[in-house]
C-alpha cells in the first residue's frame with residue numbers, strides 16, 4: 001500500500017531534481033493504465049480527477065477507485081482532486097479518500113485567493129492531506145487568456161496561503177493540442193528566488209519533451225499536469241479501432257484496444273520528466 005501525499009512526492013522530486021506527472025483521469029481504464037505504467041517503471045505518479053471527470057463520476061467513487069489503485073501499487077500514488085473551485089468541492093474530496101486537493105482561486109483577488117486557500121489548507125492539513133494552490137491564471141486554448149504569475153504575488157501567496165505546491169502561469173496553456181507553448185523561464189527563475197514551494201505547470205501537453213525535461217531537471221517545477229496528450233492518444237486510437245472493427249459493439253473491448261497505445265504515451269511522459277538528471 002503506497003498511497004502518498006502530494007507534499008511527499010514533490011519534496012523528494014525537488015530535492016533530487018526531477019518532476020512527477022499529474023495525469024488527468026477520465027475513468028477506470030485510464031486510471032488503471034497510468035498506475036500500471038508507473039508500477040512498471042518504478043516511478044511515482046499523481047492520478048488526478050478534474051471537473052470533467054467529477055461531473056461524470058461521483059467523487060466518493062473516484063476516491064475509492066484511486067485509493068484502490070494506490071493500495072495495489074508498490075510506487076507512491078497520489079490521489080489528487082484537480083481544480084476544486086469551492087470549499088464544498090474540496091471538502092468532498094477530503095472526505096472521500098483523496099490525499100491531495102487543488103483549490104483553484106486563480107480567478108479571485110490575491111487576498112481572497114490567499115484567504116480561501118489558507119482555509120482549505122488548514123482543514124486539509126488536519127488529516128495530512130496536501131493542498132495545491134494557483135497564483136496567476138493559466139488560460140485555455142481558444143478560451144480565457146492567461147495572466148502570467150507575478151513573482152512578488154507568488155512569494156506572498158506561498159508565505160500566507162499554507163499551500164504545499166503552487167501552480168503558476170508562465171506561458172503554459174490548458175488544452176493545447178500541439179507542443180508550441182513557449183515557457184517564460186525568467187518568470188520561473190524569479191519565483192524560485194523568492195520562495196521554495198514546489199511549483200506546478202498545468203497545461204503541460206503544450207510543452208515539448210526536451211523543454212519539459214530541462215525544466216524538470218533544472219528548476220523547482222516538480223509537477224507537470226498532462227491531459228490533452230493522453231486524451232489525444234485515446235481518442236485517435238479509439239476512432240481507428242471503431243473504423244477498423246465495425247462489428248465490435250462492446251464498450252469494454254473497444255476501450256481495451258486503445259490501452260497499448262495509451263500505455264506507450266504514458267510511459268514516454270513519465271520517463272521524460274521523472275528520471276534523475278544524474
Ligand SMILES: [Zn+2]
Nearest residue numbers: 174202203225
Ligand atoms: Zn489545470
